[in-house]
Amino acid sequence: MTTPKYTNALATETSPYLLQHAHNPVNWNPWNEEVLQKAKKENKLIIVSIGYAACHWCHVMEKESFEDSTVAAVMNQNFINIKVDREERPDIDQVYINAVQLMTGSAGWPLNVIILPDGRPVWGGTYFKKNDWIASIEQIQELYKTDPEKLITYATRLEEGIKSMDLIERNTDDAVITNFNASAALDSLKVSFDLPYGGTKGAPKFMMPNNLEYLLRKGVRTNDKALISHVTNTLDKMAYGGLYDAIGGGFARYSVDEKWHVPHFEKMLYDNAQLVSLYSKAYILTKNPLYKDVVTETLTYIEREMTSEEGTFYSSLDADSTTENGVLEEGAFYTYTKEELQQILSTDFKLFASYYNVNAFGKWENRYVLIRTKNDSIIANEHNISVSQLQEKKDTWRTTLVAYRNKRPKPRLDDKTLTSWNALMIKGYVDAYKAFSKKTYLEAALKNATFIKNKQLKSDQGLYHSYKDGKSTINGYLEDYAAVIEAYIALYEVTMDEQWLDLSKQLADYSFTHFYTEEKGMFYFTSNKDTKLVTRTIEYRDNVISSSNSIMAKNLFKLAHYFDAPLFRSTSDQMLKNVLPDATKYPGVFSNWLDLLENHQFNYYEIVISGKNASEKLVELNQHYLPNALIAASEKESDSYLLEGRFPEEETFIYVCVNNACRLPVKTVEKALETLKISE
Numbered sequence: 001m002t003t004p005k006y007t008n009a010l011a012t013e014t015s016p017y018l019l020q021h022a023h024n025p026v027n028w029n030p031w032n033e034e035v036l037q038k039a040k041k042e043n044k045l046i047i048v049s050i051g052y053a054a055c056h057w058c059h060v061m062e063k064e065s066f067e068d069s070t071v072a073a074v075m076n077q078n079f080i081n082i083k084v085d086r087e088e089r090p091d092i093d094q095v096y097i098n099a100v101q102l103m104t105g106s107a108g109w110p111l112n113v114i115i116l117p118d119g120r121p122v123w124g125g126t127y128f129k130k131n132d133w134i135a136s137i138e139q140i141q142e143l144y145k146t147d148p149e150k151l152i153t154y155a156t157r158l159e160e161g162i163k164s165m166d167l168i169e170r171n172t173d174d175a176v177i178t179n180f181n182a183s184a185a186l187d188s189l190k191v192s193f194d195l196p197y198g199g200t201k202g203a204p205k206f207m208m209p210n211n212l213e214y215l216l217r218k219g220v221r222t223n224d225k226a227l228i229s230h231v232t233n234t235l236d237k238m239a240y241g242g243l244y245d246a247i248g249g250g251f252a253r254y255s256v257d258e259k260w261h262v263p264h265f266e267k268m269l270y271d272n273a274q275l276v277s278l279y280s281k282a283y284i285l286t287k288n289p290l291y292k293d294v295v296t297e298t299l300t301y302i303e304r305e306m307t308s309e310e311g312t313f314y315s316s317l318d319a320d321s322t323t324e325n326g327v328l329e330e331g332a333f334y335t336y337t338k339e340e341l342q343q344i345l346s347t348d349f350k351l352f353a354s355y356y357n358v359n360a361f362g363k364w365e366n367r368y369v370l371i372r373t374k375n376d377s378i379i380a381n382e383h384n385i386s387v388s389q390l391q392e393k394k395d396t397w398r399t400t401l402v403a404y405r406n407k408r409p410k411p412r413l414d415d416k417t418l419t420s421w422n423a424l425m426i427k428g429y430v431d432a433y434k435a436f437s438k439k440t441y442l443e444a445a446l447k448n449a450t451f452i453k454n455k456q457l458k459s460d461q462g463l464y465h466s467y468k469d470g471k472s473t474i475n476g477y478l479e480d481y482a483a484v485i486e487a488y489i490a491l492y493e494v495t496m497d498e499q500w501l502d503l504s505k506q507l508a509d510y511s512f513t514h515f516y517t518e519e520k521g522m523f524y525f526t527s528n529k530d531t532k533l534v535t536r537t538i539e540y541r542d543n544v545i546s547s548s549n550s551i552m553a554k555n556l557f558k559l560a561h562y563f564d565a566p567l568f569r570s571t572s573d574q575m576l577k578n579v580l581p582d583a584t585k586y587p588g589v590f591s592n593w594l595d596l597l598e599n600h601q602f603n604y605y606e607i608v609i610s611g612k613n614a615s616e617k618l619v620e621l622n623q624h625y626l627p628n629a630l631i632a633a634s635e636k637e638s639d640s641y642l643l644e645g646r647f648p649e650e651e652t653f654i655y656v657c658v659n660n661a662c663r664l665p666v667k668t669v670e671k672a673l674e675t676l677k678i679s680e
């Protein structure tokens with residue numbers, strides 16, 4: 001094996017993204033106190049370059065600039081250079097992406113920032129071409145040399161701006177929850193609906209599962225058939241689009257066009273986890289077989305390519321892979337030429353081309369990204385075959401093309417395990433289990449939940465954020481606690497195992513001690529045990545993943561019911577009150593909060609199942625769409641708050657309670673559902 005020409009301090013890291021840069025000529029360092037102190041001692045500016053393993057443009061900039069010895073010479077002479085994996089250190093990423101957003105009006109990855117030795121940013125941007133990069137950093141270095149006060153003054157102003165970006169105040173208006181006009185917020189969202197293709201207008205187009213989940217719930221609750229139709233149309237079009245891997249299963253991160261056709265080809269665990277949940281819930285409501293196919297195929301992909309022997313879930317697959325000519329190219333693994341498809345599929349090509357639009361509509365550059373426009377019934381009718389015959393064809397095509405493309409170099413795998421993303425995947429498996437009663441789904445969820453309990457839970461009851469090569473690292477962030485609590489509550493609701501509920505409360509208690517600010521009535525993103533950055537952020541706007549505060553607020557709402565915990569309920573209510581004024585103006589980034597609001601503005605039920613056949617009743621109940629209810633169940637005596645004193649010796653009873661009042665117990669799920677209202 002050839003010894004690399006260059007090796008830097010990243011060589012001992014575990015992050016696949018950092019290891020990708022371990023043999024750059026740039027003297028990269030990981031972010032740590034020792035490196036920051038070195039910058040102070042030498043009075044040098046610091047270049048902080050942030051990205052992630054599946055990021056296409058991160059790879060482009062590495063190839064053009066960070067592998068170039070001329071660029072490296074400039075960086076090494078004048079700067080301390082730090083590489084950050086944004087998935088390992090979302091706290092650092094949040095601070096500096098806010099800074100670049102303020103400086104330039106937009107931000108993304110790769111994120112490149114120059115900071116003072118004290119950590120305050122003075123300049124930044126995203127992707128730069130080689131010559132532009134050299135010119136920019138030399139200009140900043142020259143200014144630091146000749147007029148450092150100018151940079152320091154700017155850093156002070158920028159620091160104030162960064163701190164104001166996540167400024168949120170404790171709202172004392174107790175009536176805001178009751179009086180909030182959810183209809184006006186919904187009308188504001190509807191303006192951006194893309195009615196032909198689903199989702200929101202414009203491109204690039206992200207899937208935004210929390211947005212769709214809220215809209216589905218709202219549509220059902222208000223009997224808004226047009227709103228439900230928009231959600232199902234979006235789910236259909238996403239599943240039909242090239243965004244979804246029709247051959248191998250799973251979704252890419254986003255579409256670069258409005259019709260969900262050409263994706264940015266990286267596959268992220270968090271997208272697929274949330275979409276499994278969403279499609280499972282949509283299946284329960286609609287019984288659309290397409291949604292079952294999506295869930296089945298996506299979880300097959302997760303099991304095949306994203307799951308370790310320990311039952312942990314990996315983080316991502318790269319957008320780029322190597323072509324037969326040895327060139328690293330985006331989408332090379334997933335796309336085909338017409339000639340390839342004709343040769344592989346032979347006499348089936350005509351039908352395949354009709355089904356997946358191997359035509360002008362499906363063409364991307366000089367290749368094809370498979371995209372559907374018609375359902376199976378229409379295609380079968382057009383080609384005079386039965387739907388079952390078409391299904392057999394599809395299965396054959398998938399097997400043939402999987403075998404063919406597996407001969408290609410595969411995209412790189414980021415095999416680190418992130419606690420928060422793994423918890424989202426647990427929740428995905430639980431929701432799939434509820435919809436389809438497939439035991440292997442529950443087993444996968446339990447295996448991962450047990451791993452987190454045994455390996456990522458510290459002796460002080462805190463969580464680690466990351467795990468790789470047998471090593472748990474990095475103190476957990478609020479996103480880890482919020483996601484794990486949510487996942488463990490979901491597990492309790494399908495297993496009746498109270499350890500998951502008790503662990504949820506334990507993690508919530510820890511979060512209050514180490515993350516909560518009484519002054520703001522919110523939770524900080526970082527623990528009070530973490531080294532301070534330029535600012536301590538409060539993450540409350542929902543994005544492609546719901547914000548850690550919105551997940552936590554929903555958790556506390558549920559835990560308050562399970563444990564009769566007034567502090568949990570009052571905190572959840574306060575958090576919701578804090579954000580609702582902003583949600584009026586920008587509802588698109590508060591979907592998960594608006595979903596929590598639904599718990600307040602309509603009936604929210606406690607369903608308690610107790611008795612020897614509770615498990616059987618629980619499986620049956622979970623196959624119904626019940627967004628406005630929590631479940632407690634047991635097949636034995638329990639002293640938990642909702643179950644105490646409710647165990648019958650010979651019968652199994654279902655209690656339905658709302659607003660601290662319970663109906664008479666019933667013996668069948670059918671009777672229980674008659675007392676539940678999910679719509680007005």
